[in-house]
Amino acid sequence: MNAESLSLDTIDIISQDHYVKSGYPHREWAYLRKHAPVFWYDRPNVRPFWAVTKHADLIAISRQPKQFINAPRLLITTTDLEIVGGEMLFRHLLNMDPPEHGRYRDLVNRRFTPRAVRQLEGEVAEITSELIRNLYQRSRDGVVECDFVTDVAAKVPVDVIAAQMGVPKQDRHQIFTWTNEIIGSSDPEFQTGGSAQETLQLAREGMFKYFADLVEDRKKNPKDDLTSVLAQSRMNSEPLPLFEMMSYFLLLIVAGNETTRNATSGGLLALIDNPAEAEKLKRNPELLRSAIEEIVRWVSPVIQFARTATEDTEIRGQKIKAGDTLALFYPSANRDEEVFEEPFKFNISREPNPHVAFGIGEHFCLGANLARLELEVIVRELLKCVDYAELCGPVERLRSSFVGGIKHMPVRLKLSPPA
Amino acid sequence: MKVYVDRNMCEGNGRCVDAAAEVFEVRDDDRAYVRMENPPEALREKIKLAIRMCPRQAISLED
Numbered sequence: 001m002n003a004e005s006l007s008l009d010t011i012d013i014i015s016q017d018h019y020v021k022s023g024y025p026h027r028e029w030a031y032l033r034k035h036a037p038v039f040w041y042d043r044p045n046v047r048p049f050w051a052v053t054k055h056a057d058l059i060a061i062s063r064q065p066k067q068f069i070n071a072p073r074l075l076i077t078t079t080d081l082e083i084v085g086g087e088m089l090f091r092h093l094l095n096m097d098p099p100e101h102g103r104y105r106d107l108v109n110r111r112f113t114p115r116a117v118r119q120l121e122g123e124v125a126e127i128t129s130e131l132i133r134n135l136y137q138r139s140r141d142g143v144v145e146c147d148f149v150t151d152v153a154a155k156v157p158v159d160v161i162a163a164q165m166g167v168p169k170q171d172r173h174q175i176f177t178w179t180n181e182i183i184g185s186s187d188p189e190f191q192t193g194g195s196a197q198e199t200l201q202l203a204r205e206g207m208f209k210y211f212a213d214l215v216e217d218r219k220k221n222p223k224d225d226l227t228s229v230l231a232q233s234r235m236n237s238e239p240l241p242l243f244e245m246m247s248y249f250l251l252l253i254v255a256g257n258e259t260t261r262n263a264t265s266g267g268l269l270a271l272i273d274n275p276a277e278a279e280k281l282k283r284n285p286e287l288l289r290s291a292i293e294e295i296v297r298w299v300s301p302v303i304q305f306a307r308t309a310t311e312d313t314e315i316r317g318q319k320i321k322a323g324d325t326l327a328l329f330y331p332s333a334n335r336d337e338e339v340f341e342e343p344f345k346f347n348i349s350r351e352p353n354p355h356v357a358f359g360i361g362e363h364f365c366l367g368a369n370l371a372r373l374e375l376e377v378i379v380r381e382l383l384k385c386v387d388y389a390e391l392c393g394p395v396e397r398l399r400s401s402f403v404g405g406i407k408h409m410p411v412r413l414k415l416s417p418p419a
Numbered sequence: 420m421k422v423y424v425d426r427n428m429c430e431g432n433g434r435c436v437d438a439a440a441e442v443f444e445v446r447d448d449d450r451a452y453v454r455m456e457n458p459p460e461a462l463r464e465k466i467k468l469a470i471r472m473c474p475r476q477a478i479s480l481e482d
Contacts, residue, residue, distance in 0.1 A: 062476075063476050102427055102428075109430050110431075110449055112430075113430065113431045113432070113449045114431070114432065114433060115431070115449060116449075354471065354472070358474065360474060360475075360476060361474075361475060361476040362428070362475070362476075364474040364475050368432075368474065369432070
């Protein structure tokens with residue numbers, strides 16, 4: 001951490017390069033929480049917005065989805081990466097507002113209840129233990145070096161959500177690639193077309209065409225998967241409009257993929273960086289649930305989402321005008337000193353843990369229970385099989401101020417022989 | 420006091436049951452229901468916890 005003092009005039013919480021070089025700007029957010037909790041961020045490289053960094057404010061705004069809506073601006077990017085007409089690239093839950101938002105959400109939300117998701121436990125465990133068996137096969141006396149992201153963390157969520165969608169095994173790698181190109185379009189590693197915009201467009205078109213074909217099949221041969229559910233769903237007595245239906249597939253695939261991957265990698269990193277907590281978890285497996293919540297709070301994979309005020313209002317004395325954008329910074333809320341005791345301590349027994357990494361209210365993460373299940377199973381399997389884990393190369397971060405991504409994480413693992 | 424679960428918002432997460440099992444239950448339709456018409460004052464703090472913990476903010480209290 002550099003010793004430069006921060007100032008409101010120069011503070012940077014938005015440029016993608018900042019995130020790739022230094023990770024999350026926790027120092028900057030802490031400064032804002034203390035000195036300017038509702039801060040009008042106006043710089044040449046971004047369309048201005050109110051930076052919301054406090055837990056209480058994030059919750060208050062999230063509880064008013066009609067006063068603070070999603071549709072006009074989904075998230076903050078620097079102007080060079082802002083996709084013109086971005087809202088017309090897709091139309092799904094993230095950029096819908098009540099009452100339409102609820103009608104669309106109701107089509108699939110029963111598949112994501114704790115009860116529905118628990119039924120997937122066996123499948124997730126099988127996927128995970130197979131990955132670990134493969135690693136053991138590559139090992140010498142149980143010691144193996146791998147890229148934890150590409151070899152483990154990325155594979156479980158894509159397999160699970162693709163299976164839920166009904167995507168056959170042979171197509172899952174393509175889905176994975178498209179996801180990277182959509183979420184990571186501002187990162188040169190994932191750019192296929194010339195620019196971020198082109199990369200995202202090509203991937204989106206590819207995914208839309210893929211799911212249009214799958215939907216046609218499921219209309220004729222319905223199965224018990226999400227594609228069939230959406231293929232047969234009706235809105236106002238009509239089938240779903242094609243654009244909204246394709247957008248829904250894109251959302252389910254991308255949202256379920258990227259974030260859980262990052263929580264998994266970030267979680268392993270937290271356990272490596274905090275060996276006492278890792279030991280505590282090994283000795284007390286009943287702490288698994290609370291450890292997962294702490295991993296989610298600690299990593300906070302989603303950095304921000306934006307809201308647009310629909311009427312003039314006031315927050316902490318700041319006058320918000322109708323049409324103003326507010327950016328909700330989830331990782332900042334999750335380190336709020338007024339809410340969390342020792343927020344910068346990774347504590348797997350943290351109780352209570354009222355983090356907002358999944359959001360709260362109308363747009364609360366639809367996949368939260370599924371994400372939790374995946375994390376529980378992965379961490380549980382790793383604790384069973386991994387005697388020790390250490391970094392053996394630099395962690396490479398995604399160039400993004402939207403999702404906190406780890407692209408590559410070289411680790412050396414000592415695995416015990418599979419049962 | 421009266422406690423309400425907004426049926427449009429509830430998605431059966433069950434955090435309310437964790438906070439106040441005397442007052443809430445999740446039934447087979449994956450939705451939470453209030454178990455008592457007029458919960459006693461002694462349960463107010465637990466109900467307020469349920470209100471805070473509900474991920475969908477589906478619960479409200481009326482005096």
